[in-house]
Structure formats: C-alpha cells, structure tokens
Amino acid sequence: MxxxxxxxxxxxxxxxxxxxxxAFEALALxxxxxxxxxxxxxxxxxxDAQDCAQEAMLKAFKAFPRFEGRSKFSTWLYSIATNxxxxxxxxxxxxxxxxxxxxxxxxxxxxxxEAYERxxxxxxxxxxKDALSELAPDYRAxxxxxxxxxLSYQVAAEALEVPLGTLKSRVSRARDTMxxxxxxxxxxxxxxxxxxxxxxxxx
Amino acid sequence: xxxxxxxxxxxxxxxxxLDAENLAEMEAHLNGCPACRLRLKVLEDxxxxxxxxxxxxxxxxxxxxxxxxxxxxxxxxxxxxxTKWLAIAAAFAVVLVGTLLTGNxxxxxxxxxPAAETQAPDGGIGYYSGANVRSGAGDGMAAFLPAPEAAEPxxxxxxxxxxxENQELKIIRxxxxxxxxxxxxxxYQAIRDALESAGGRVESADIRTASNGLRTAYLTLRxxxxxLDTFAERLKGLGHLQxxxxxxxxxxxxxxxxxxxxxxxxxxxxxLMALLEKAVSVEDLISLESAIADTQxxxxxxxxxxxxxxxxxxxxxxxxxxxxMSALDTxxxxxxxxxxxxxxxxxxxxxxxxxxxxxxxxxxxxxxxxIILIALVIIIVRAIKKRRNTK
Numbered sequence: 027m028x029x030x031x032x033x034x035x036x037x038x039x040x041x042x043x044x045x046x047x048x049a050f051e052a053l054a055l056x057x058x059x060x061x062x063x064x065x066x067x068x069x070x071x072x073x074d075a076q077d078c079a080q081e082a083m084l085k086a087f088k089a090f091p092r093f094e095g096r097s098k099f100s101t102w103l104y105s106i107a108t109n110x111x112x113x114x115x116x117x118x119x120x121x122x123x124x125x126x127x128x129x130x131x132x133x134x135x136x137x138x139x140e141a142y143e144r145x146x147x148x149x150x151x152x153x154x155k156d157a158l159s160e161l162a163p164d165y166r167a168x169x170x171x172x173x174x175x176x177l178s179y180q181v182a183a184e185a186l187e188v189p190l191g192t193l194k195s196r197v198s199r200a201r202d203t204m205x206x207x208x209x210x211x212x213x214x215x216x217x218x219x220x221x222x223x224x225x226x227x228x229x
Numbered sequence: 230x231x232x233x234x235x236x237x238x239x240x241x242x243x244x245x246x247l248d249a250e251n252l253a254e255m256e257a258h259l260n261g262c263p264a265c266r267l268r269l270k271v272l273e274d275x276x277x278x279x280x281x282x283x284x285x286x287x288x289x290x291x292x293x294x295x296x297x298x299x300x301x302x303x304x305x306x307x308x309x310x311x312t313k314w315l316a317i318a319a320a321f322a323v324v325l326v327g328t329l330l331t332g333n334x335x336x337x338x339x340x341x342x343p344a345a346e347t348q349a350p351d352g353g354i355g356y357y358s359g360a361n362v363r364s365g366a367g368d369g370m371a372a373f374l375p376a377p378e379a380a381e382p383x384x385x386x387x388x389x390x391x392x393x394e395n396q397e398l399k400i401i402r403x404x405x406x407x408x409x410x411x412x413x414x415x416x417y418q419a420i421r422d423a424l425e426s427a428g429g430r431v432e433s434a435d436i437r438t439a440s441n442g443l444r445t446a447y448l449t450l451r452x453x454x455x456x457l458d459t460f461a462e463r464l465k466g467l468g469h470l471q472x473x474x475x476x477x478x479x480x481x482x483x484x485x486x487x488x489x490x491x492x493x494x495x496x497x498x499x500x501l502m503a504l505l506e507k508a509v510s511v512e513d514l515i516s517l518e519s520a521i522a523d524t525q526x527x528x529x530x531x532x533x534x535x536x537x538x539x540x541x542x543x544x545x546x547x548x549x550x551x552x553x554m555s556a557l558d559t560x561x562x563x564x565x566x567x568x569x570x571x572x573x574x575x576x577x578x579x580x581x582x583x584x585x586x587x588x589x590x591x592x593x594x595x596x597x598x599x600i601i602l603i604a605l606v607i608i609i610v611r612a613i614k615k616r617r618n619t620k
Contacts (some may be wrong), residue, residue, distance in 0.1 A: 037569070038576050039302075040471075044407060046302050048472030051293065051405050054474045057547075058289055063279040076285050083292040084299075093303065134264035142270055146526060148281070150274050173275040198236055213478050 033127040050090050053099045054083060060175060061107045062098075067170040068111035071157045078114055082107035097184055104177065105185040108167050115163045157207040161200055168196035169204065235265055243272055280534060288435050289548065290447045296549060297407075317594060399538060401478040402454055402545040404461050410468030413444055413553040419467055420448065420549065422541070427452050427460040429544070446551040453545040464549060471552070484538050491531035498524050 054061075061082060066075035086093075086106045093102060142150065158166055158174075164186075171182040172193075183193040238255045241247050247255060260267050410416040424431065429452035436446045452460045465473070501521050508514050 029595070035576055038573060041573075043299075043302050044471040047296060047407065047473050048405075050296065051472075052474035052476060055289075055403055055405060055474075055476050058292070059284050062280065062288060066282060067278065072285065076288055079288065080292045080295065084295050086618075087296040087299065088302075134267055136263045139263050139266035139270055142267055145532070146523060147274070147277075148526075151278055151281070154271065155275055169275075170424050173272055174278050177275065201268060201272070205264060206273060208271060209264075209267060223379060 047087075050087050054086065054103065057103055058083070061103060064104060064107050064170055064175055065111055067155075067158065067174045068108065068163075068166060069114065070155060074114065078110045079107065082110045085110065098181075101181050101184050104171065104181075105187065106208060108171065108185060112163050112167060115166075134205060134209040142175055142208065153208060154204070157204050160207055161203060165196050165200040165203070169200040173201070174199050212220055235262075239265060239269060239272070243269065243276075266450065281530065286433060287435075290333065290435055290449055293548065293550070294435070294437070294445075294447050297447075317345045362507075399479070399481045399484045399542050400454075400540075401480055401541045402457055403476045403548070404457065405472075405474045405548045406461070406464060406470065407550040407552065408464070408468040408470050409552045411554055412445075412468075413551070416467045417446055417551060420450075420464060420551070423448055423460060423463045424452070427456045427463075429453065429456070429460065429547075432546070441555075443553040443555060445553065446549070448547075448549040448551070450547045450549065452547055454543055454545045457545040461547065464547075468551065469554075480538055480542070484535065487531050487534050487538075491528065491535065494524050494527045494531065498528065551620040 058079075062075060062079040065078040065082065066072065069075045069078055082103070086103050089106070093099070097105075145153070158169065161169065167186055168182065171177045171185060172179060177185070179190060179194055179197070182197075183190045186193060188196075235255070235258055238247065238251060238258075242252070259269065408416075421431075429450055432449040432451050433441070434446065434448050436444055438444050488495050498521070501517060501524060505514070505517050508517055
C-alpha cells in the first residue's frame with residue numbers, strides 16, 4: 027500500500043510540475059529577451075545581466091503558483107527582474123549617489139547637442155551606458171524601464187512598486203542627471219570632424 | 230531655465246504625437262535650448278540602446294534547465310470549505326490562547342499556516358484549468374494562455390487565415406515541448422533525423438545525467454517556419470508528450486521601423502554620393518567622406534538588424550526537453566487508464582486526509598491549553614462544591 031501511495035504521489039507531482047512548467051514557459055519565453063535587456067541595462071555588463079536574468083526567471087517560477095493575476099504577467103516579471111538587479115547592485119556598494127551630480131547651476135553648453143550628434147551611434151550608446159551606471163540604482167531602474175525598454179509610466183510604477191508621481195519625478199531627474207553627465211564628457215568636445223582613416227574602432 | 234513644461238511635450242514629440250501648434254512651440258524651444266536638444270537626442274538613442282546587443286546563446290536553455298530541476302513546486306491547493314473553517318477556528322484558538330498566555334512562542338509557530346489558508350482565494354489563475362496540456366491531449370494546446378498574452382497568437386492565426394495578401398506580416402514563432410521517453414537514444418536520434426529532413430539545425434544541445442542515471446536533453450532547434458507544424462507533430466509522436474506550448478510574436482512594426490530608417494539612410498547615401506561627384510575642395514571631400522562613413526555604418530547596422538529579424542521569422546525556434554524515464558515511470562506515463570485515474574484519485578484523497586489530519590493536530594494542539602484551563606476550572610469548581618456539600 028505504501029509503495030502505491032508513493033507512486034501515486036510521484037505521478038501527481040510530475041503532472042503538477044509539467045503543467046506548471048508549460049504554463050510558465052508559455053508566458054515567460056516571449057518575455058525572456060526583454061527581461062535580459064532590463065538586467066543588462068541595470069547591471070551594465072553581460073555576465074551580471076545573465077546571472078540576474080536567470081535568477082529572476084527562477085524566482086518568478088518559484089512564485090508562479092502564487093501569481094494571482096492582479097497585474098499583467100509581464101509587469102510582474104519585470105518587477106521581479108528589477109528587484110533582483112537592485113539587490114545585486116546594493117550588494118556591490120560602489121554606486122555613486124545621485125546627490126553628487128545634483129550641483130545646481132550646471133548649464134549644458136550650447137555646442138553639446140551638435141557634438142553629441144557627431145559621434146557614431148555605437149559611441150553614443152557606450153556613453154549612455156557609462157552614464158547610466160553612474161545613476162543611483164532607483165533612478166537607473168526608472169530610466170531603464172521607461173526610456174530604454176519602452177514601458178509606460180503606469181506599468182513601470184507598478185513594476186517598481188512606487189506611486190506614479192514618484193516614478194515620473196525619478197525618470198525626470200534621471201534624465202537631468204544623464205544629460206549633465208553626458209555634456210561633461212570630454213570626448214564630446216574633443217570630437218573634431220573625423221577623417222575616414224581615423225575612425226575609432228568600437229569594442 | 231525651466232524644463233518641466235517641456236518634459237511631456239518632449240515625450241510626445243519623440244513619438245510624433247504633437248499637434249501643429251505644440252509642435253511649433255516645441256521646435257522653437259528646441260532651437261534655443263541646447264539642454265532640451267541634447268535630452269531629445271539622448272532619449273532617441275536610449276530607445277535603441279539594446280538593438281545591437283544579443284542575448285547570450287545559453288541563456289534560454291539554462292534558465293529553463295534550472296526550472297526543470299526544481300524539486301519543490303508549491304501546489305496550489307483547492308482546499309475544501311470545511312478545512313478552511315477548521316483552520317480559521319484553529320487560528321482563532323491560537324490567537325485566543327496566545328493572548329491569554331502572553332507566551333507568543335506558540336503564536337509564532339502556528340501563525341503562518343492559518344494566515345496562508347484564509348488568504349488563499351479559490352481557484353485563482355486560469356492556467357490550472359488547462360489540465361489537458363498534458364499527455365495525449367495535444368489538440369488542446371495553448372488553451373491555458375491568459376487573455377492578454379494569448380491575443381497575439383490568435384491574431385496571427387486569424388491573419389494568416391484571412392488572407393495571404395498581407396505579406397508584410399513578420400511573425401516569430403516559438404514552440405516549446407517536454408517529452409518523456411524510455412528509449413532515450415532512439416528518440417534523440419529520431420529528433421535529429423526529423424530535424425535534418427525538415428531542413429532545420431541545432432542551435433544548442435545540452436545533455437545532462439541526473440544522479441539516478443537518467444538523462445535529460447535540452448535542445449534548442451531552428452526549423453523553417455513553414456515546416457514547424459509538421460516537425461512539431463513528428464516530435465509529439467516520439468515518447469510521451471508531457472507539456473506543449475506555443476507562442477507567436479508580431480515584430481512587423483519593429484521591422485518596418487528599421488526598414489524605413491534604412492531607406493532614409495540609403496537615400497542620404499545617394500545624396501552624399503552625388504555631392505561627392507561635385508566636390509572640389511579638399512575640406513569638402515574630407516567632411517563628405519566622414520559623413521559617408523557614418524551613413525554606411527548605419528546602413529550596415531540596420532541591414533544586419535533586418536537580416537536578424539528575417540532569420541528569426543523564417544526559422545522558428547523549437548525548444549525541446551527530452552526526459553529519460555525508468556521502466557517504472559513509463560508504465561505510469563502512458564495514456565490515462567482507469568487504473569491511473571483510480572490511483573490519482575486515491576492519491577488525492579490520501580493527500581487530503583493527511584492534510585486534514587495535520588490540520589486537526591494543529592487544532593487540537595492549539596486548543597489544548599484552553600481545554601486544560603477549562604478542565605482546571607471545572608475541577609476547582611467541583612472541589613469547592615464538594616467541600617461545601619460536606620460542610
């Protein structure tokens with residue numbers, strides 16, 4: 027009798043597991059890329075991004091039976107992913123406080139937009155990524171979701187579990203800081219018209 | 230310099246949602262405000278920041294393997310009403326006793342379970358109703374998809390059925406399945422053979438052996454999209470299908486965006502080339518060549534992106550998990566027979582019984598101090614009565 031019970035339990039569990047996995051994968055597979063990119067933008071390098079994205083997927087899966095559909099699955103998954111990243115970033119303890127950048131009276135030089143535009147797209151991307159890593163984690167998260175991954179304010183606020191107004195002001199301040207950091211980049215202004223032979227090799 | 234009023238204008242400008250009046254105001258402001266101009270360009274770049282990055286090749290297979298390896302998956306219980314009442318009663322008793330006896334050890338030890346029980350809403354998510362994802366019911370696939378995410382595959386099906394004239398539709402299809410097999414080597418080879426005859430290729434293959442000696446293969450296969458259904462059908466016939474899911478992602482918009490960017494750059498290139506013919510001064514030549522190099526870079530990048538999308542549209546992705554099963558498992562895993570159903574019924578009943586017993590034990594343990602207290606009171610009262618009677 028005992029063996030039969032064990033077998034029956036085994037069967038019941040296998041069935042439960044297969045169903046849960048199939049249901050989870052059906053929802054999560056179309057989002058896996060986006061989750062990875064959110065992690066990439068948050069963490070700034072591929073290794074950490076992959077670790078965090080995987081951890082987020084695993085966490086989401088473990089919590090999946092308790093997912094109650096109060097928010098959309100995608101919002102819920104982004105929320106888990108950003109929280110994993112935020113935890114990881116807190117562990118790093120090397121982030122620059124946003125306060126550092128909030129010196130008043132900084133004006134963006136007149137030539138900055140043109141100088142920025144003159145850079146190659148790949149260089150501009152690299153500059154943005156560098157600047158992003160200087161933002162405080164909460165601000166980085168807000169900008170990552172809204173500006174880099176195209177989530178609406180509403181969805182991003184839900185994912186980060188902050189009120190809509192807080193999120194909007196974080197995004198706005200993150201953008202301020204980002205433009206300030208960028209307009210201080212020396213290479214922005216060192217960039218004179220380039221000759222073809224002088225093109226910078228992008229990594 | 231105040232930018233707040235321009236923040237939302239800037240966002241609308243970015244997505245091309247401004248009306249003529251606001252557009253004029255925004256452009257006037259942009260002309261005079263380098264900060265906003267820089268902000269706009271940065272935001273444009275932000276939107277495309279991930280376009281060049283690829284997801285690591287082993288990312289998908291490795292998180293999927295991790296969830297497969299999960300030994301404990303919490304069961305979503307459909308607790309009958311009476312157990313809930315019992316749990317509530319137990320919780321009540323616990324709280325009562327806890328407050329009576331200031332000793333909150335008991336409270337802490339028992340508090341979690343009743344809280345979880347009372348809070349759980351019945352039923353919950355839709356995926357549970359899709360019990361037919363499992364064996365032998367391959368025709369009921371994707372039935373468990375909740376509405377918002379399911380919308381896209383549905384649209385896709387409707388569109389292809391409605392008319393083939395819409396050639397611009399770019400759909401990326403993915404199928405994911407899990408099968409169990411007793412003939413692991415044969416079935417694995419059969420998958421490779423089927424893949425070859427379908428004109429597909431292996432993107433990644435990962436075979437692990439568990440501690441019990443049973444193997445699991447995690448395969449990511451790329452199959453020409455038009456042969457995906459036939460191929461998936463063939464795979465379903467191998468071993469014993471445990472789970473199947475399918476999704477379709479519409480990337481038409483992304484594709485046409487990139488395509489129009491490409492066309493813009495190509496047109497720009499033609500103009501630059503025409504200018505180059507006419508250029509006389511060395512300075513002109515140098516700046517033209519620099520512009521041409523930049524434009525060429527963009528053209529290459531957009532072409533690459535389009536090719537990437539095309540490749541994913543033309544070749545669907547099929548992820549397959551093939552579990553080797555012992556003889557015992559395979560006996561269990563055939564089509565559901567009457568015997569299976571009886572066993573599963575008995576197992577459920579047994580589980581319920583055990584849960585009930587556990588709940589009852591909790592309940593009894595919880596009310597024990599109360600009983601002792603009441604018993605004490607009764608004994609004392611009786612003793613006093615007895616003493617009075619004897620007097």
